[in-house]
Amino acid sequence: MAVYTDVSENELGAFLKEYSIGDLLSYKGIAEGSENSNFLLHTSSGSYILTLYEKRVDKGDLPFFLGLMEHLAGKGISCPLPVHRRDGSVTGALAGRTAAVITFLEGMWMRRPTAAHCREVGTALASLHVAGVDFPLKRPNALDIAGWRKLWEGSHDRADEVEKGLAAEVDADFAAFERNWPKDLPAGVIHADLFPDNVFFLGEKLSGLIDFYFACNDLYAYDVAICLNAWCFEKDGSFNLTKGTALLAAYQAVRPLSDAEKQALPILARGAALRFMLTRLYDWLTIPDGALVQKRDPMEFIRKVRFHRQINSASEYGLK
């Protein structure tokens, strides 16, 4: 679920008076997502998404997230456009939260993506990287290795409840990352969470990217590594080389990877898998059973960490 905060029709009506998007016809909470409260609005001028930012989003980051969507949309990337209020701002206050209205994107996310979908994602990711080059705002990645450490400190002592030996395994990985993480690769604005549920399709054609709330400045190849993890594994945990090949070839057709980026891909992919394992593990151990939030399986990603650990060259991901 992701409706943590209820909104009454009266308060929503008053909030929307600050916008020029017509009269409210209907609204309903959206169950998907886990970070913020989202509502689908229908007004006399069309459909919109209303987001109330919950506690994990630092309000100081909203100009970066919302400004980035506007910047990317202006460069032809299909992503939501924040709607400006009559006073020009893109956020307001609603039900005790900071809130924004963004445009609605048509399409649906793919539960079982094919190689054709992976190809579309590769193109979209590289296009996003190129389009973000002149975005003026900066946001360091809160989930860099130091951020992973903090998360890990909160889970370490209970990690073996999930699988015996996990704490020692992850400790050893941290030592490897802190020694070998690449630093001098091309960097810029990355999405940092481009999972299937954040990419909409109409048939096999990509129709839009959403959820920019982890976007930040970091290595471009790290974003590629995140997508390999998110798109190219099968439900049984095996890596699908056809999907990897499709995603990487499409990415490189727009933004070719340097030799140094190619060489770094295995460690970046292993780090990306660890990053998602850690957020999932933290949630797994801290969200009470019975809460309405859907908990995601951390073990899916420790299996991916193990897979990447035995990769010797990015060609094993399908990189040409």
Ligand SMILES: Nc1ncnc2c1ncn2[C@@H]1O[C@H](COP(=O)(O)OP(=O)(O)OP(=O)(O)O)[C@@H](O)[C@H]1O
């Ligand atoms: N611009 C949009 N157009 C259409 N639907 C949208 C849009 N933005 C969000 N949604 C819908 O709302 C859901 C939740 O959005 P989003 O993924 O941004 O939420 P979140 O709480 O940040 O979730 P996450 O757990 O993925 O971080 C999406 O799965 C989608 O169904």
Ligand SMILES: N[C@@H](CCO)C(=O)O
């Ligand atoms: N994409 C993340 C969750 C939201 O960021 C995951 O699958 O763990």
